[in-house]
Amino acid sequence: MSKGYFGAFGGAYIPEILHETFAQLTLAYETARADEAFWRHYIELMRNYSGRPTPLTFAENLSLAHGKRRIYIKREDLNQTGAHKANNVMGQGLLVRRMGKTRVIAETGAGQHGVATATMAARLGLACTIYMGAKDVARQRPNVFWMEQLGATVIPVTSGSQTLKDAVNEAMRDWVGSMDNTHYVLGTACGAHPFPEMVSWFQSVIGQEARVQILEQEGRLPDHVYACVGGGSNAMGIFQGFLEDPQVELIGVEAGGLGLAGHNHASRIASGKSTVGIAQGYKTCFLQDEDGQMRDTHSVAAGLDYVGVSPILADLHQQGRVRFEAATDVEVVEALKRMVKSEGIIPALESSHAVAGALRELPQLKEDAVVIINLSGRGDKDIFTIAEALGDAKWKTYIQERAAIYAAEQGERS
Amino acid sequence: MSRKSALEGHIKDKLQQQDILLMSHIVLGYPSLQANREVIRAMVAGGVDLMELQIPFSEPIADGPTIARANQAALDGGFKVREGLAFIREVVAAFNIPFLIMTYTNILMAYGVERFIDEVADIGVKGLIIPDLPLEQAQAAIEQCRAKGMDWIGLMTPTSVDERLGKIGAAADGFVYCVARRGVTGSKTSFDEHVGAFMHRCRQATPVPLAVGFGVRSAEDVDYLKGKAEIAVVGSAALDLFDQAGAAALEPFFRGLRG
Numbered sequence: 001m002s003k004g005y006f007g008a009f010g011g012a013y014i015p016e017i018l019h020e021t022f023a024q025l026t027l028a029y030e031t032a033r034a035d036e037a038f039w040r041h042y043i044e045l046m047r048n049y050s051g052r053p054t055p056l057t058f059a060e061n062l063s064l065a066h067g068k069r070r071i072y073i074k075r076e077d078l079n080q081t082g083a084h085k086a087n088n089v090m091g092q093g094l095l096v097r098r099m100g101k102t103r104v105i106a107e108t109g110a111g112q113h114g115v116a117t118a119t120m121a122a123r124l125g126l127a128c129t130i131y132m133g134a135k136d137v138a139r140q141r142p143n144v145f146w147m148e149q150l151g152a153t154v155i156p157v158t159s160g161s162q163t164l165k166d167a168v169n170e171a172m173r174d175w176v177g178s179m180d181n182t183h184y185v186l187g188t189a190c191g192a193h194p195f196p197e198m199v200s201w202f203q204s205v206i207g208q209e210a211r212v213q214i215l216e217q218e219g220r221l222p223d224h225v226y227a228c229v230g231g232g233s234n235a236m237g238i239f240q241g242f243l244e245d246p247q248v249e250l251i252g253v254e255a256g257g258l259g260l261a262g263h264n265h266a267s268r269i270a271s272g273k274s275t276v277g278i279a280q281g282y283k284t285c286f287l288q289d290e291d292g293q294m295r296d297t298h299s300v301a302a303g304l305d306y307v308g309v310s311p312i313l314a315d316l317h318q319q320g321r322v323r324f325e326a327a328t329d330v331e332v333v334e335a336l337k338r339m340v341k342s343e344g345i346i347p348a349l350e351s352s353h354a355v356a357g358a359l360r361e362l363p364q365l366k367e368d369a370v371v372i373i374n375l376s377g378r379g380d381k382d383i384f385t386i387a388e389a390l391g392d393a394k395w396k397t398y399i400q401e402r403a404a405i406y407a408a409e410q411g412e413r414s
Numbered sequence: 415m416s417r418k419s420a421l422e423g424h425i426k427d428k429l430q431q432q433d434i435l436l437m438s439h440i441v442l443g444y445p446s447l448q449a450n451r452e453v454i455r456a457m458v459a460g461g462v463d464l465m466e467l468q469i470p471f472s473e474p475i476a477d478g479p480t481i482a483r484a485n486q487a488a489l490d491g492g493f494k495v496r497e498g499l500a501f502i503r504e505v506v507a508a509f510n511i512p513f514l515i516m517t518y519t520n521i522l523m524a525y526g527v528e529r530f531i532d533e534v535a536d537i538g539v540k541g542l543i544i545p546d547l548p549l550e551q552a553q554a555a556i557e558q559c560r561a562k563g564m565d566w567i568g569l570m571t572p573t574s575v576d577e578r579l580g581k582i583g584a585a586a587d588g589f590v591y592c593v594a595r596r597g598v599t600g601s602k603t604s605f606d607e608h609v610g611a612f613m614h615r616c617r618q619a620t621p622v623p624l625a626v627g628f629g630v631r632s633a634e635d636v637d638y639l640k641g642k643a644e645i646a647v648v649g650s651a652a653l654d655l656f657d658q659a660g661a662a663a664l665e666p667f668f669r670g671l672r673g
Binding site: 011013015016017018019021160169176278279280281288292 | 471472473474475476478479482483486489494495518519520521523524525545546547548551568569570571572573574575578582593
């Protein structure tokens with residue numbers, strides 16, 4: 001199998017103009033990977049800056065509600081910027097320094113990757129531009145606010161479906177013209193080689209920690225590990241801790257949106273409706289029509305409504321190593337409420353897919369099952385989206401009151 | 415070693431009569447196939463020698479904003495590949511210039527790569543330009559194109575190192591598409607000694623004719639390329655003009671490009 005392929009998936013299907021840039025990036029990544037000091041430096045940075053290792057929290061109340069089953073939550077929400085995204089961006093930031101580049105660009109859906117990249121750029125002293133679908137800009141204003149405060153330029157993308165996939169295309173266009181001084185910080189384990197492998201490598205810290213922690217706390221490996229899957233970087237992160245343990249079942253939970261019957265979801269694998277294609281630089285399972293045009297997707301969680309999936313996960317599915325499920329928007333909102341009320345943990349809507357997948361299956365699992373749910377990010381920063389998804393009347397009243405105050409202030413000024 | 419294709423022969427014959435050839439570009443289905451007919455007629459009447467017909471794709475990563483928007487508009491308008499191929503059959507029969515198809519790998523994959531190449535070669539298409547299928551991945555498709563008498567058009571860029579230009583040049587059939595600058599299609603390129611030096615590197619790398627695209631917008635640009643390249647490619651500039659002034663403006667525009 002040639003480099004950058006995972007079974008039938010992966011590769012580098014890029015315009016010729018980017019050939020040398022990818023060659024340089026691949027070399028920088030491979031050299032760093034072979035350099036133990038680089039990884040030590042990375043781990044040290046994550047310990048002092050991002051609060052790693054993140055805890056593996058025993059979910060006492062959820063567990064009590066499920067007999068002798070024991071449920072643990074891997075707390076990626078406690079990272080700097082509130083999501084697993086920090087692991088990837090800080091790793092790539094260190095690579096950018098090795099390559100001597102001075103500017104980073106990124107695309108973002110929910111905004112988590114954008115905030116993480118802008119944070120990394122601020123910390124490492126790099127110029128930063130973030131591309132974001134105009135629809136996502138509208139639904140994730142708090143994240144846009146923080147990116148701008150961190151010094152990043154946020155560019156709303158108005159082409160196509162105005163969501164993540166269009167932001168990816170726009171970022172790629174920027175890079176084609178700016179690669180001399182710019183690195184494209186891809187946000188997930190997708191895209192052309194070496195991105196899927198490189199992002200998975202930085203995220204593997206999640207699984208390495210979780211494995212040690214569960215052995216310490218339980219004295220044995222888990223039976224099931226749940227993670228949500230958009231592009232798939234948090235799933236790749238935690239799964240890598242258990243890939244070589246065949247007794248550990250790995251479950252990826254995709255966005256079921258309004259249900260798998262129509263096209264209002266982003267379930268590439270669990271829906272059985274994706275086909276193999278090549279887009280955005282790599283080969284994987286895409287939700288596309290019979291002509292090979294990518295379909296619009298839907299999820300209550302902006303970070304999961306991506307049209308492709310990590311080629312590594314597509315391969316792990318084909319090998320039978322990872323099982324895929326989907327959770328609908330309705331199930332996800334219920335799972336979020338349950339996690340908040342029973343554990344005092346506020347998950348992101350993305351992460352709530354993993355919670356929903358686990359909650360659905362818990363009653364059927366063997367009586368003494370040990371389960372890990374990867375909580376990829378925290379939800380308090382998604383307060384606008386979550387309050388809307390919950391249909392919270394008091395929140396709506398509050399927003400209306402604030403809006404009235406702002407309108408009055410504007411009226412006084414003009 | 416590259417073989418001399420029918421397309422290459424045609425280009426060289428044409429160069430007996432003129433300094434440089436003009437290749438234009440259209441996005442099929444933008445804004446409609448009917449509008450494409452009028453545009454093609456106007457372009458041919460304006461003296462265009464070859465034409466790229468782009469089959470729209472939802473993720474056109476090598477295209478700039480103008481052409482990307484046209485891709486999306488064509489798809490929003492209901493463009494289907496099958497109808498596009500029927501249209502190509504029609505124009506190949508109606509106009510006596512070589513037509514090439516430009517599109518992305520996934521369009522071929524969804525149709526079936528072998529089936530696609532066989533069908534478009536039978537229609538009479540002279541070449542394929544697939545910017546997201548690098549040389550290393552394209553070997554089987556290149557061989558199939560050759561077997562069908564159609565050319566696989568490689569791309570050379572200013573960032574390609576000489577060794578890579580050599581590889582692309584050795585595999586080239588028909589002509590090579592040289593990308594005049596870094597960046598996507600559609601913005602202004604300053605045609606100066608940087609382009610000249612790049613053209614020289616391309617010339618060293620291959621015996622086939624050179625086409626230069628990305629940012630060719632005026633008679634001065636085309637004039638600069640005379641003697642350095644065999645074909646000037648005009649894409650986004652014609653699309654912008656069409657958007658502003660309609661198909662009728664294209665005939666005088668292309669006529670004017672010859673200076």
